[in-house]
Amino acid sequence: MLRWPTHPQESALFTAATTQLLAASGGGGGFQPPSISDFFPPPILFAGTPFEFNRIQLVRLVVTVVVVTVFVVGARRAKLVPGRGQNILELVLDFVRVNVAEEVLGTEKAKKYVPLLTTIFVAILALNISGVVPLLNIAGTSVIGLPIVLAAWVFVMYLGAGIRAHGLGGFLRTSLFPPGVPPYMYVLLTPIEFLTVFVIRPATLAIRLVANMISGHLMLVLVISATEFFLVEAGPSLKAYGLVTFGAALALTLFEAFIAALQAYIFVVLAAVYLNLSIQEEH
Amino acid sequence: MIATVLTGTVLAAEGSGNILVPAGSEIVWSTIFVAIIAFAFYRYALPGFQKVLDERTARIEGGIAKADSVQAEADAALARYTKELNEARAEAAHIREEARIEGNAIVADLRAKAQEEANRILETGLRQIEAERQQVMVTLRADVGVLATQLASKIVGESLDDEVRQSRVVDRFLDELEASTAVSIKGK
Numbered sequence: 001m002l003r004w005p006t007h008p009q010e011s012a013l014f015t016a017a018t019t020q021l022l023a024a025s026g027g028g029g030g031f032q033p034p035s036i037s038d039f040f041p042p043p044i045l046f047a048g049t050p051f052e053f054n055r056i057q058l059v060r061l062v063v064t065v066v067v068v069t070v071f072v073v074g075a076r077r078a079k080l081v082p083g084r085g086q087n088i089l090e091l092v093l094d095f096v097r098v099n100v101a102e103e104v105l106g107t108e109k110a111k112k113y114v115p116l117l118t119t120i121f122v123a124i125l126a127l128n129i130s131g132v133v134p135l136l137n138i139a140g141t142s143v144i145g146l147p148i149v150l151a152a153w154v155f156v157m158y159l160g161a162g163i164r165a166h167g168l169g170g171f172l173r174t175s176l177f178p179p180g181v182p183p184y185m186y187v188l189l190t191p192i193e194f195l196t197v198f199v200i201r202p203a204t205l206a207i208r209l210v211a212n213m214i215s216g217h218l219m220l221v222l223v224i225s226a227t228e229f230f231l232v233e234a235g236p237s238l239k240a241y242g243l244v245t246f247g248a249a250l251a252l253t254l255f256e257a258f259i260a261a262l263q264a265y266i267f268v269v270l271a272a273v274y275l276n277l278s279i280q281e282e283h
Numbered sequence: 284m285i286a287t288v289l290t291g292t293v294l295a296a297e298g299s300g301n302i303l304v305p306a307g308s309e310i311v312w313s314t315i316f317v318a319i320i321a322f323a324f325y326r327y328a329l330p331g332f333q334k335v336l337d338e339r340t341a342r343i344e345g346g347i348a349k350a351d352s353v354q355a356e357a358d359a360a361l362a363r364y365t366k367e368l369n370e371a372r373a374e375a376a377h378i379r380e381e382a383r384i385e386g387n388a389i390v391a392d393l394r395a396k397a398q399e400e401a402n403r404i405l406e407t408g409l410r411q412i413e414a415e416r417q418q419v420m421v422t423l424r425a426d427v428g429v430l431a432t433q434l435a436s437k438i439v440g441e442s443l444d445d446e447v448r449q450s451r452v453v454d455r456f457l458d459e460l461e462a463s464t465a466v467s468i469k470g471k
Contacts, residue, residue: 036300036302039300039302040300046308049308050307050308050311051308051311051312052306052308053308053312054308056309057308057312060312060313060316061316064316064319064320067320067323068319068320068323068328071323071324071327071328072323072327072328072331074328074331074332075327075328075329075330075331075332075335076327076331078331078332078334078335079335080335080338080339080342082335089332090332090336093329093332114329115324115325115329118324118329119320119321119324119325119329122320122324123317123320123321140316143302143305143309144302144303144304144305144309145305145306145309145310145312145313146309146313146316146317148305148310148313149310149313149314149317150317153317207303210302210303214302
């Protein structure tokens, strides 16, 4: 074990340096910094097959079971005069229907896409929240696969909606050749629009979500393991830092819960906007 | 310090995988979980809530419609009762008016009958009085004539024995008497 310096300023620098050292050496005990390898845990089951099952999938499985159970049982027991639990579920459903779908698409067009937006919102919200749920401790959306699947679903839906509304040619024309522009500008605009519609929109949906969840997890793990280190393992002169990082851990947990809801909201709002861009007459 | 650690961790993670490139199993499981959630939502959860929502809307609309119809019925009933009440009032006034007229007629009739009766009684009385007067007068004429003749005979002697003269004298006397009586009645 290293001998800890007693000067406070020196100790801070020393801590940062030491953690790197310890992390690099992978030594037992001491400060455990968060690592990208958190998102690539070793397989639990079916190692080496396409069904390789690791801790992330386990978290997703738990969340899926909980969400499906809550909503299916909730729907079964739904009554004309709602109870407390039903009120909460209806609050979520109404939020997506009114504040996202109808707000963006208009009441008439929204009807068709409310199930899609509701499903995606609830799935993302639940999988995000698992990042601050004890024992789960990692967001199901913090590994790129799930955001990609959801973004692909939205991508297929908005392409399909556009083609159904305008026909294949009509959709490509309205998407790639925005009206009201001098023809020679299409040399510039059409590649940009093509990239936007076919690459940037789905890619940003997936990356924004996964990046938020990854950074949230890293920050939370950082302050929590720092707290553990300061309070348990560090010398007496460093214990006070533990209180600071503990406060930060509390604040970040709340912040991550907020981010979980915010990212779910952003994802469905953008999905609704993309759908609307595809089906509207001129844009 | 955080930045340092984060940079360090990202660099350190080179071996474990790229955060933007999914492994095959990632996509497989993600698709399975999303499919499960989507199936449960599309098949059970959302239709279940939608059903309750529609039912609630229908119930509320039904309630409003029912309230409207009840209100309309109440309005109609009120109108009907008001109308009936007005009719009853009008009829009562009519009956009262008729009764008043009838009463007046009855009173007038009775009064006329009473008047007639009174007149009749009066006339009968007068006629009876007249008859009695005639009778008295006839009796008196006979009696007074006899008595006066007897008295006059006694006074004048036998000069008036002649029947004709006697009768003439008595008649003249009575006529005078009658005339004086008539004058005294008139003078009253």
